[in-house]
Every structure is written in structure tokens, then in C-alpha cells.
Amino acid sequence: MKTLSFSDVRMGDQLPSLDVEITAKLITASAIATRDYQDVHHDQDAARALGSPNIFMNILTSNGYVGRFVTDWTGSTGQLKKVAIQLGAPNYPGDTMTMSGEVVAVNEDNKSVELKVVGKNKLGNHVVGHVVVSLP
Template identity: 60%
Template sequence: MSVRVGDELPPLEIEITRTLIVAGAIASRDYQDVHHDPESARQKGSPDIFMNILTTNGLVGRYITDHFGPTAALRKVAVRLGAPNHPGDTMVLTGRVEAVDADTAVVRVTGDNGIGRHVTGTVTVTLPARGPA
């Protein structure tokens, strides 16, 4: 697969269901109550439960490997969270190739939801020398 600076990845739409938030929190062994208990989330100033950072991180990684294929190897994933992902929202991930050096690409990823920018991230990924057949 030839990758050039400026390449845009097709957007990935993710429905933020209550199930995704809770399943992601438990699969990442994160039992903070704000990720599964709406009443506790409200007591801590949030209108509802919200997605944990490990799930967001995992979804950003998935977005990259979905696009570049199973032979792509993640080297670095850095994310910063903004507007939280609450149930009932939709997050749209978009990506743009910022740098290419030999077999390694740096992709800038953003994820926007209904209330703003949920995540900005940078992923460094090593791509197979020859594209998948």
C-alpha cells in the first residue's frame, strides 16, 4: 500500500452506546464508577457515564489497523481527551497522514462527537514493505 503525506483516511463512525462504554471499561479492567454508574457520574459533575480513555485509545488503534490492514504494526499511540463520549452520541474518527519515513507513517487522528472534539491523537504505524496481495 503506498502511503503519502496528506492522505486522508475514510471516516469511521462509532455509535456511542451505553453497552460500548461499559463493555470497553470492563474489558480494560477499569471499574471507575463514572464509566458504568450514571448516578455516581452525576455526583461527580458529569451528566451521564462516559467512555474511559483506554477504550478511546483502543478505538484509535483499531481505526488505524482497520485502514492499513493486519500487517500494520502500531508503534506509538498518543491521545488527548476533550469532550466526553456519553451514551447516545456518535463519534466520527478522521485521520490524515502527517509524515512518512521509509516504512513508517505518522497519522493525525481526531474524533468528534455531538458536543465537540472528543479526542486528538497521533499514531505512529509501521506498514508492510509490500501492500497486501
């Protein structure tokens, strides 16, 4: 795994994009891996009863993917300091979430980088995130 140094990063740098195939398997496996047993993340009938067309990804997983997307870019020595996300269009099975990111600030004093991360599916923005990561 390549590791990024603070001195490598410039304002406006773009992160390599990532496509995440959204499947029922991913939604249920990641809900359980995050210990979230809310039925809307594994039971289609329950999801429909609450007004959704299908099961959908839980927020703990969206959060995990935003973090992973950033540390895939930094390599193993990047340390997340903040992940703040807002969810919009749900991630339903059969969709693809395309993640993109951009450096929006660099802080010399604590060698940290601020990023805007977006995960977009065919319905719109699933997640918009603001992330702070420190680098060696």
C-alpha cells in the same frame, strides 16, 4: 482484510472515516473489557455526583478505538509503534463519534507513517491523537 504497503502511502492521504455509536452498552462493555471498574463508566448516579451528566467512555477505550481506526486502514500487517491521545469532550450515551485521520509524515528509513486522528462528537473533539504505524 486488505493490507497496505508503505509504498502505497502519500503525505496527506485521508483514512476512511468511521462512525462509532456511543451507547451505555458500549461504554460499560469496553470499560470492563479494558479492566476499568471506575464507577463513572457504569454508574450514572456516581457520574452525576462527580459533575458529569452521564456515564462516559474511559480513556483506555478511546485509545483502543484510535488504534483500531488506524489498523483498519493498514490491514493486519501494520504495527502500531506509538499512540498518543488527548481527550476533550466526553463520549456520552446517545452521541456518535466520527473518526477521521490524515497522514502527516512518512519516514522512509523505518517504513513508518505518522497520522493525526480525530474523533469528534456533537460536543466537540472527543479525542485528538498522534499515531505512528510501521508498514511492510
